[in-house]
Amino acid sequence: MPLLWLIPTLPLAGFLTLAMGRRHLSRRGVAVIGTGSVALSALIAILIAIDFIVARPEGLAFQQEAWVWIAIAGFSPRIGFYLDALSLVMVLVVTIISFLIHLYSTEFMIGDESYARFFAYMNLFVGSMCILVLADNLLFLYLGWEGVGLCSYLLIGFWYRDPVNGRAARKAFIVTRIGDTAMAIGLFLLFTHLGTLDIQPLMQRVTQQWPEGSELAILAAALLLVGAVGKSAQLPLQTWLPDAMAGPTPVSALIHAATMVTAGVYLIARLHVLFSLAPSVQLAVAVIGALTLLLAGFSALAQKDIKRVLAYSTISQLGYMFLALGVGAWSAAIFHLMTHAFFKALLFLSAGVVITSLHEEHDIFRMGGLRKKLPVAFWTFLIGSASLAALPIITAGFYSKDLILWQVWSSAGGSPWLWAAGWGGAILTGLYIFRVVFLVFFGEARTATPPETRRPGLRITIPLIVLAALSLVGGWIETPSFLGNLTLFSSFIHHALPPAQVVLDGKNDETILELLGIAASLGSIALAHLLFLRYPAFLHGLMLIPAFARIRKFWHFGWGFDRFYEFVFVRPYVWLAHANRHDVIDNIYKIVMSFTLKWLRKVDRHDVVDYIYSALARLCLFLYRALSATQNGQVRRYATAIAAGSVGIIFIGLFA
Structure with missing residues (x-):
């Protein structure tokens, strides 16, 4: 594990090489440096994981200090790394998924004039995320936190000549700055009252000095929650994520699957001790997650753009993770984070193949009949959709979502209302994602002259097949009681995160809830088949009713959050910015x-x-x-x- 520092350093070195030498490098050289640096980082992460599991360091944690970053008046944060079960899972997810997306991008972006700039930004993104999940103190973590925020701006606005892309990039940067500001204030509060930002000593002092429910604990947790809400696009700061689809498809996959949006989930899990001392804030985490997963699910049902459907799906699935964190099901949240990374990256990359083959067509109502023309995209998108919809037994998403719903019901912090929100969200998930499957890949082509299709090469196909396999078998390390009660993941992650406090442990209850979860998945897929494939005229007729049409429009525009923010904040600010001081006087x-x-x-x-x-x-x-x-x-x-x-x-x- 002495090589731990290389995991973030290699992608950053790739970024520097590409940034400084991009004018002198061929496209093959750019691809080798950009993808190779991340591949080496992933390989080192895998080797460290094997060593970590076999050697089992003392306390199942390893700490490495590179040098002292700042030393002033007793404040001396380090450039240091901390590896435990939580950060190991996170760094494996980040590096492996990022490598597959980089490999995909070498072919997908081959015709772009800014090929080297793209990989430079992507490498900086991966390096920043690795810093975030491996940092041993909150100031170093905040450096990675701001790094992914900067990279999101650069990559969402990558095609900056289009004003729409530039606006989407600025929107993502500004909205997430709200959360980042609150988080920075929270860090000042923690250091002022506890005298350190080193994560492990900080959590010990929190336990010793702040009683449960104390005002300082609640305030600090609330400020950090705002930061997490901004980065993970939860209510009410979720509006930036759908517009982030302006970036290239690999960027969407990277942001939505392995980096950035998972940062908020990781932050709350890493500081679970603090949130446990603020029960009201932890309840707020659960309520925010429940509301977000429902509202985003309804919005996904009303979208026409295939990437925006997946964007709202990401918001909804992150809501599940927040719901789990809010009831103290820490390991269930991280388990779903991992499986979500597999199937969401797969869905975006498969969608990218569809969009490219149809000459940048995004409207699902202008697609159709593509399962025979694009068999690889069809089967991989179908597997990703099945995992997202938690198709029973055979998909990874079933095991992680099932675990969340069970622990939301049975844990001390859960409730039937929160479980009902999660179960309703499961119905919406199957409905909106198989709506896309049936409209895009089944039926007849909906364009007058079906466009020519271009089949993907090996550098696109290999990542799709690997992610499809992970979306199927990635959940088999944690199974419910009626499937053997295998607990490999939770047993490992519990060395870093406490188990959920289960108060209802009846096998009959668990079996009933399992059956209800299976019914939600299969029933929603069957309903989508009826509405969007067998009897689409019924739904078309329903939309002719003015009330239903207005509801659909309301959901399509994200429940009016953008319009509200536009009138309350954006327009007054723009007016003041355009009117100089003398004009106002x-x-x-x-x-x-x-x-x-x-x-x-x-x-x-x-x-x-x-x-x-x-x-x-x-x-x-x-x-x-x-x-x-x-x-x-x-x-x-x-x-x-x-x-x-x-x-x-x-x-x-x-x-x-």
């Missing part, structure tokens, strides 16, 4: 002078002079009446006034 003067002139027109010059003397006369009359009121002939009031004055004079003489 001039406008104020114009308004004031306009009212003054209107008033003066109503009175002539003599009237104005009369107003001055009339005002003086009224002032004299008011003062006369006030003074005469003191001479009312009542002796008792005179005596009270004399006594009050005497007390005042004595007080002044004593204390002045």
Whole structure:
């Protein structure tokens, strides 16, 4: 494990090489450096994982310090790395998925004029994410946190000549800055009161100095939650993620599967001790997750763009992870994070093949009948969709989502209402993703002249096949009781994260919930088949009803969040930005002078002079009446006034 530092260093070295030498490198050289550096990082991560599991270091954690980053007034954060079960799972997911996306990109982006710049940004993205998950202190973690934020801006706006792409990149950068600002304040709060940002000592001091439910624990956890909500696109900061589809398809796969959006989930899991001491904030995590997974699921049902369907799906699945974190099912959240990385990367990359073969067509209603023309894309997209819909027994998504739903029901922090939200989300998931499957790959082509299709090469096909295999077998390391109760994943991750506090452990309950989960998956797929393949006329007729059409439009535009933010925040800010200070002052003067002139027109010059003397006369009359009121002939009031004055004079003489 001495090579741990190489995991983030190799992608960063690739970034520097490509950034400085891109004008002198051939496309093959760019591909070798960009993909090779990430491949080496993934290989080292795998070797370290084997060594970690076999050698089992003391405390099942390994720490490596490179050098002291800053040393001032007792504050000395390090460039240091911390490896435990949680960070090992995360770094394996990040490096392996990123390598497959890089390999895919070498063919997918081959015709782009900025080939080297693309891989430079991608390498910086991977290096920043590796820093984030391996950092042993929160300041170093925040460096990686901001690094992925910067890279998201660069990659979403990669085709910057299109103003739409630039706007989407700025939107992602600005919206996530809201969360980042809250997180930075939270870090200041933690250091001010606990004197360190080293994660492990910090969690020990939190336990020792802050009782459960203390105001400081709640405030710190709430601030960090806002940071996590921004990065993981949860309510109410979810609006940036659908627009992030402006970037190239491999960027969408990287952001949505292995990096950035999972950072918020990782942050809460890494600081689970702090969140456990703030029960109200932890409940807020669960409620935010439940609401997000439902709202995003409905929005996915109303989208026409294939990538935007997958974007809202990502928001919804991240909601499941937040739901699990909120009820204390830490390992279930990370398990679903891992399986989600497999099938969501697969779905985006398969969608990229479809889009490219149809000459950049994104509208699912202009597709159709592609299962024979694009067999690799069809089968891989079908496997990814089945895993996303939690098709029972044979897909990885079934095992991770089933575990979340069971622990939401049975854990001390769960409730039937939260479980109902998760179960309803499962129905929506199968419905919206198989809507895409049936519209894109079945039926007849919906264009007048079906476009020519271009089949993918090996560098695209190999990542699709590997991800498809992982989307099927990746969940077999954690099975429910009726399938053998295999707990390899949770047993390993529990060395870093505590197990869920189960209060309902009845086998009958678990069996019933398993059957309900299976019914949600199979029933939603069957319903999608009926609505979008067998009887599409019924749904078309339903949309002719004005009420249903308005609801669909409302869901299509993300429940109106963008419009609300546009009117409340964006337009006032843009107006102030376009109007300089002098213009604003001039406008104020114009308004004031306009009212003054209107008033003066109503009175002539003599009237104005009369107003001055009339005002003086009224002032004299008011003062006369006030003074005469003191001479009312009542002796008792005179005596009270004399006594009050005497007390005042004595007080002044004593204390002045």
